[in-house]
Amino acid sequence: MVKITEVRVRPLVLPLRQPYHWSYGIRETFAVNLIEIHTDQGAVGVGECTVAPDQTGTAAILRRLAGHLVGHSPHDAAPLIARMFHQEYLGHGANYMRASNQMFSGIDMALWDLQGKLAGLPVHRLLGGAHRKAVGYFYFLQGETAEELARDAARGHAAGERVFYLKVGRGREIDLEITAAVRREIGNARLRLDANEGWSVVDAINMCKKLEKYDIEFIEQPTVSWSIAAMAQVRASVG
Numbered sequence: 362m363v364k365i366t367e368v369r370v371r372p373l374v375l376p377l378r379q380p381y382h383w384s385y386g387i388r389e390t391f392a393v394n395l396i397e398i399h400t401d402q403g404a405v406g407v408g409e410c411t412v413a414p415d416q417t418g419t420a421a422i423l424r425r426l427a428g429h430l431v432g433h434s435p436h437d438a439a440p441l442i443a444r445m446f447h448q449e450y451l452g453h454g455a456n457y458m459r460a461s462n463q464m465f466s467g468i469d470m471a472l473w474d475l476q477g478k479l480a481g482l483p484v485h486r487l488l489g490g491a492h493r494k495a496v497g498y499f500y501f502l503q504g505e506t507a508e509e510l511a512r513d514a515a516r517g518h519a520a521g522e523r524v525f526y527l528k529v530g531r532g533r534e535i536d537l538e539i540t541a542a543v544r545r546e547i548g549n550a551r552l553r554l555d556a557n558e559g560w561s562v563v564d565a566i567n568m569c570k571k572l573e574k575y576d577i578e579f580i581e582q583p584t585v586s587w588s589i590a591a592m593a594q595v596r597a598s599v600g
Contacts, residue, residue, distance in 0.1 A: 362434050363400050363401065363402050363404070363434060363435065363436075363479060364400060364401050364432060364433065364434060365398055365399070365400055365430045365431055365432065365433055365434070365435055366399050366400060366401050366431065367398075367399040367431065368396065368397070368398050368399070368423075368424070368427030368430055368431065369396070369397040369399070370394055370395070370396055370397075370420045370423045370424050370427070371394070371395040371396075371397065372392070372393075372394050372395075372412070372416050372417070372420050373392065373393050373394070373395055374390050374391075374392045374416075375390060375391045375392070375393070376389065376390050377389055377390060377391060379503055379504075380505065381503070382503075382504070382505050382528060382531065383528040383530065383531070383555075383557055384528070384529070384530025384531055384556055384557045384558075384559030385557065385559070387505075392411075392412045392416050393409045393410065393411065393412065394409065394410055394411075394412055394416065394419055394420050394423055394464075394467065395407065395408075395409050396408045396409065396410065396423060396427075396467045396468060396470075396471045397471065398427075398430065398435065398468075398471045398472065398475050400435065400475065400479075402479070404475060404478045404479050405475070405478075406435065406471040406472055406473070406474040406475025406476070406478065407470075407471055407474050408466075408467040408468060408469065408470030408471030408472075408473075408474060409467050409470065410423075410463050410464050410466055410467025410468075410470075411460075411463045413459075413460050413463065414460065419460070419464060422464060423464055423467070423468070425449065426445045426449060426464070426465075426468060427468070429441055429444050429445045429448070429449075430468075430472075435472050435475045435476055435479065436476060436479075438469070438472040438473070438476070441472075442465060442468065442469060442472075445465070445468075446465070459586075459587075473487070497524065498524070499522075499524040499525060499526040499551075499553060500514075500517035500522035500524065500525045500526065501526050502514055502517070502525055502526060502527045502528075502543060506539075507535075507538045507539045507541075507542035508542070510527070510539050510542055510543055511542040511543060511545065511546050514542075514543045514546040514547050515546045517547075518546060518547050518548070518550060522550070523550045523551060524550065524551045524553070525543060525547055525550060525551065525552050525553065526553045526554075526555065527539065527540065527543055527552065527553070527554050527555070528554075528555055528557065529554045529555065529556050529559075529568075529580075530555075530556035530557050530558075530559025530560060531559075533564075533567075533568065533571075536568065536572075537571060537572070540552075540554065540572055540575050540577075541575065544575045544576070549576075551578045552575065552576065552577055552578060553577070553578050553579055553580075553581065554572070554577055554579075554580045554581065555580070555581040555582060556568075556580060556581070556582055556583045556584075557581075557582055558582045558583075558584060558585045558586055560583050560584055561584065562584055562591050562594050562595060565580075565583035565584050565591075565595045566594075566595055566598045566599060568583070569583065569595065569598075569599040570599060573599075583595055
């Protein structure tokens, strides 16, 4: 039976082609922790996860969690992850938080990737088969000013893109300005916004009403994601 021999965690910092503007400022790099699960048969499963709140700290936690995998079969993924959770979290009086879920997702990804490679099958076959032949994606708009975002939207539309994704939550006036500029360039194409939890309930309600005329398909994370009550209040207020 195949056994896991080693788990490597590789912190990576990737430079972005252009600055990334969102509700928490400007980013010029994107950090991830790459997870490689090695086996005695030579197969390697790969996953990745975000680094919040600190890349060095999350890499150390991943290495601690990885100790529960070594010597075991990757086909026992579910009980192995359950053991990590019980011994490293519940056993210390803690529970899941969002950052923990993100770290566990990287390990889970790597285990699924490894099982697929060992079986010689794509992971969707292990999960019961594909439900669709293709997965649609959106054009992720990049730029700081309304003019830059409008130019990027025009390029995407000219290339045949018909679903666009725009970061908002940067401030009321700039949000309205960039949304209007993008809508002018993309015609009746689908437009999605993401505030990254940057609005209060009151701000979210006001902004949803002001943005309605731009025919927004949906707004992702208008308020803090952990408060279902806040999201329900926004939904009830804007229809």
